[in-house]
Each structure stands twice: as C-alpha cells, then as structure tokens.
Amino acid sequence: MLRRWPLLVAFLIGCAGAPAVADLPERLEREVLRVCADGNNLPFSNEAGEGFENRIAELMAEDLGVPLDYVWSPQVMGFVRNTLELRVCDVMIGAVAGYGFVQNTNEVYRSVYALVVPEDSELEASRLTDPALQGRRIGVVTETPPLVPLRRTGAIIQSYPLMVDTRVRAPVRDAIEDVVAGRTEAAVLWGPLAGYYAARATPPLRVIPLVDDDSGARLDYRISMGIRQGEPHWKDWINDFIDRRQDEIHAILAEYGVPLLDRRGQPLSGPDGGGS
Template structure:
C-alpha cells in the first residue's frame, strides 16, 4: 500500500512538474532588454501603415525605435480576423501601434490620440450636416462601411446607404478609398467614415473634399474613440515604457497625425485646432 502511494505521489509530482514547464513555455517571463522594436502591422493599410513605411503608425514606430535606441522591424499580416493570434500571441512581434481602447484581445496602453467619424462631401455639396439625425440625409445616397456605428442612425434618418465591406484583405481591396472616390465622382452624395481615413483620403482628392468631424452628433451612435497601442498581457514593464514614451513625446505624435489630416479631439471630446496639442 505504501509503495502504491509513493508511486502515485511520484506520478503526481511529475505531472505537476510538466504542467509548470508547459506554463513557463506558454507564458515566459517578460523580456527586460530588447534588441529591436518588433511591430505587428498591416503592410498595405494607409494611412496607418504599409511596407514602404508611409503610414503614420510607421512614423510613430520610427519615433519609438529611436527612443529605445534599437532597430525597427515588422511582422506584416493583413489586419483581418486572426491578426492578433497570428502575430502578437505568437510572440513574433511585441506591439500593435493602433488599437481602439477596450479591445479585449490585447493589453491596452494609455491612448495616444482620440478621433471621431466624419462626413465627407464635395466642396460644392448642398449636404451640410453636423449630426446624423439631420433630416437633410433623407433620400441621399451616403457611403458607409458595413457594421460601423453610423449605419443605423443614417438608415433611421432615411438615407440611402451605399455599403462597403469592413473586413477585407488590404492587399486586394481598399473599401474606404473606394468610398471616397465615389464621393468625388458623384456616385454618392457623401460618406460617413472613421476620421483618420476620411481626413487622409479626402485631402488627397483633386480637388480635395470637405471633411466635417461629427463632434456634435446627437444620435445614439458612439462616433469618437480613443486609440491606444496593444501589447500582450503579463508585460507590465513594456506597457509602462510605452505609456511613458507617449507622455514624453505626445507633441511629436500629434504633429505626425496632423500631417496625415487626422481630426483630433481633446480629452473632453472637442475638436482640436491645428496648433493645439494633447489630443489623447
């Protein structure tokens, strides 16, 4: 009987040991030294990022790498379903530069900017609205990305919604760019799009389109969002370093965002003037 008990205890000890080893492999201790800034990014997703380094998230990543004093490297993947699982969770990269606050699949840093959905119209358009509840939308053809917050209130006001897909392989399709082109060509009367996308693409039309940030919207839709960086859970020191970086270099971050025509809001949700700072 004693021999059997000893055998069972030995088996249990081995099993517990193997469990501990597996847990250590699955959740290794946080790295204290970094030989490179390894960024998880979409390689064809302007104005955020692309493989040529032309996006504002590329520029912010360069600023971070300079601050860390290490080289900048990327792991490129289309930002579709499974992006976090195939990049950050596999530990092939260490940070996502743009993540909406509250996103459940990562640990969020402090926000480094705040923006809002915006109406995009031609400069000569009669469509002048600062709220999605405005009856002027009734009967108008308005471009909206599928499953985004403006969709329901626009339908409620009687707009004729022109939909564009949300989840796409950015190597193949660019729905927001298509939505902006449709406004410029008169296919639609306007579009209501996420501010950074609206501002960037509208400014690059010839002639540029008018962008109206919907800061005064009174519908029940949530249109403004704080944007953070995303890191793995269990990495408090890395999160603290990024928070410190954001605080120290917020002015430079804001300047980069303005170069890309991102509508920036202050902490109270008010639109910032171009010469103001502290957009998070």
C-alpha cells in the first residue's frame, strides 16, 4: 500500500477544508471504545497492539471501563472520510493540532524533528543552520520540512521517498540503517520515528532534538486526538482524560523514545519526559 508519513498527511490534504458532517445527535453512552487506526504503522500503531497509540487507547478504554475495538485503515488520503466520517469509529489517537478534517482535542504531546547520529559522533547540532552540518552527508525524507534548510546549510542530501509501498519499503528504517553502516553521517527525521528506530538500531544511535532551530522551517508539532465535529461531550471527556492521565501518557511515549517538548518548546526531562 502507498503511505505518506502521518504527520505530513494532515498538511498535504488538510488545507482543502473540512468535509460536511451529517447532523446526527452525539452519542452520550459508549459501550465500546472504537478507535480509528492504521494497522501497519509503527511506532504509532499496528494490529498486534505494539504501538504507543495502541497503548494510549488501552489506557482510555480502561479509564472508560469499556472494551477496546479498532477499525483498521491505511493512513493515507481518505483516512478520515473512511473512518470517522462513516461513524464506524470515534477517535484518532494521533492528529496534528489544527488539522481541519477533524475536531481537535487538547494536546496529547508535542514533539520535534531530530538529528540522529552515531553515539560517538562529534556532531551536536540542534539547529539546521549549524555550520557543522555543511558538507556532511545527511539522510532526510523528501518533501519534509528539514529538506530545504539542510540544502541551504550546505549538507549533502541523501534522500528517501515520502510515498512508498510499505510492503517492500521502509524509508525511515533505510535512513537509520545508512547511519549505522556509515553510508551517511546523520539523518534528520520526525521525532517519534527518530527516537523509536534509533533505539532499535545496532548499535543504538543518539537522538538530538532540533529545539534551537532558527531556519524558519516548522519542525515542532502539537499532537492532539481527532474526533468528529459536533461532539462536545466526547471532546470534554477526552480533554479531561488527557489532563488526568498526562503523566502516564508521557511515560508511554518515553518508552518509545519520543522526544517530548514542554509548552515552551524545550525538551521535557525526567523519567516520563523522554529527555536525557
């Protein structure tokens, strides 16, 4: 199947405006938590329940006191239309804040693109304009925000496709493997992907969140949950859940190596912040 990275999907198709939603009454009683998810999209979710969005969904179901059920659909264009809008499921665990096709809840977490380097690398750049990146061979997924600033800095770009058949290609894994093998000196990847795959490399790689970037590219994003428009009671419940269980949510994300930012855009530190 062809897939674009989840963060980018929101901005590639979200600008078209939200579709009309049938004016049906909001469901006030929930016998099951029905989650819209991609069944082959680690570290976010998969059908085996191994992603961090699976873990957060389990926490929600436990809090609601109801069973958890999934509606699986590839997270490509049409995902919301084929899931939330058909009312076959009731929540997306991860949606970029401001995504026009859904009603966003409060922020679940905030993350940022990161530089991934070998553990013994002297590269310490936390901004794409750092002169230390000039002339370095750096992997980056095409059409993602870091690409243009890296070119301007003078990095030698090793590009990986944004749109792939995930049955045969895994661009982020390819980027990580190239760093391990020394074919590139670093990679710049979306934080949750960077942290997850870097920790599973052999040997593990170091992740440097680009929190000091001054290139003008948008590198950090707030991630909310996505629900249908016109469901204020459901939104209120989820917002309350996020507030009450935020520490547990952050602890789950930290287990997956997600670089987490606070409200000022600086790394969270401590056992549930993903900081070092």
